[in-house]
Amino acid sequence: MGQKQQTKTPLPTTPSMADAELVRACRAGDVTAWRSLYDRYAPLVHRFASALGVPVEEREDAAQDIFIAVFRSLKHFRGEAQLSTWIYRIAARHAIRLGRRRRTRETMRLTMLNEKPTVLNDPSERSTQIATLDRMLDKLPPKKRTVLVLFEIEGLSAKEISDVVGCPENTVWSRLHHARSEMVKAARRMVP
């Protein structure tokens, strides 16, 4: 107290910056912080959107929309949950909305134009295991799929998942249990 506070030159972000500092710098309009936040979370968003069934031709647009939503609503981020949890929440909502739209579009095409939906394969994802997994995941209802993906692929805890999807922890465990058994059954059907 009474001591002259040392002023430090406000400089843009450093790579080791914690999420909270990064959010503060982003809110202050530091463009390099925006880029750092993007670089830190772009792989996560891409992986999560892929696992939630966003097709390859829509993935870039989905990632773009998710990040724009993240940056624009960053001012509402209260820091009660982890930044990643908050981003997962935005991404999950967006992916589910996209899935709903896609299903409606496909139904419209089928009923009005009698046209089969086209499926594009990502050349970078030619792995048989991934393709099989995607087919199995496609059969899960969105809520169970989100929980399974967050737990098994993203490695979140049940508590974190309950924050992302907005349901009690017990419900998370129950959805996970059902999703796992449905996946095992689907895998058994796929193996000759």
Add this chain to the structure above:
Amino acid sequence: MKWLEEPQNEAERLLREGLDQAAKRTGDEITHRRVWAKVSEALEAPQPRFAFSGRLLFAGAATALLVAASVVAYPHVRRLSQGQVALPGAGAAGANGPAKVAVPIPTPLPDEVQPRLLEAERVPGHVVSTGKGERARVALGGGAEAELAENSAITWDDQHRPAVEKGSARLAVPHQPPGWRFSVTAGPYVVTVVGTKFEVNVASRTVGVEVTEGVVEVWRGSHSTRLVAGDSWHGPLHPEENQPAAAAPMEKPQPLPAASAKPVLPTSRGLQDAQAALQAGETNKAIEILSRTAQGHGPAAENAAYELGRITRYNLNRPRQAVALWDKYRIRFPAGLLRTETDLSIVETLSQMGEVRAALAEADAFLARHPTSERRQDVQRLAERLRAAETASESR
């Protein structure tokens, strides 16, 4: 312990492997850069604000428009389902493969009226064509569009690139993110651009390209001609017919003033291998591959030279060494495709290192060198912050 870590059968093993691989599906660097370019652009645009009542009004107007559009479109969709006429964008590819469909342009438009932008189905073989007195604007994806003059046609080749079949097409291509090029074909030539406006003409015997803005490269086989704004170029539509059979292969089109031919690497295998090594966590192996690739020539070498700096900066966390590598890139490729990205990376890195004066000099140089860059505003803001920081440190 992970679920199914010790699989009991083939089904469980398949599932576990699928989950493990899905965890590695993090997207490639170029995709991330492309998305960032779009995100940063969108963030700079003013954000639309609606009050609650405004939202209701907007929803009401949208519903009314939707109903009106359905009423107008219903007869067309009905005819389409009966296999009579195909609308652009309504899916020309049927069970028998891509159909060649002419898009009807209802009435000739006066010159001053901009034709409606057609969202054509961009599949191989689909054709958008105009007749006498007709014009059309066709969306080519990624914000690019072509304006077809009368008696012109554009289609899509097997690689899903737009191809001007006949007549004249004026193309406007937004600036492409680093490492990403837009291509359009005309006869045996491929015209590649980073972001520009140009016109492609395909006549009965010749192909012509006229550049209004930016830089364009016309490729045939492994030879290219580089054109800048104001340049025009013409080449034979069927070069093989114009050459004597015994003559040496003349792949380069009609030479132009200031045009230069440069070799092209058919694949960038090195970059793919480096990417795979990075994804596997083998940073040193990636650097080794990139160093080898960077010693070569052409776009792959250029990309590798830039990537070396990026990996050193972000994976090895050696900012000073990264700046030195990017400096090397600038010396070797002073007008390279990744020059903007390189200059920007240097500005960012120096400012993160706390090298205020050097970062400020680089930022000013960036603003002078790239007056039309999409990142100009970002750099301007950063320069202001750096200037303020410099003044503050001097006054202490």
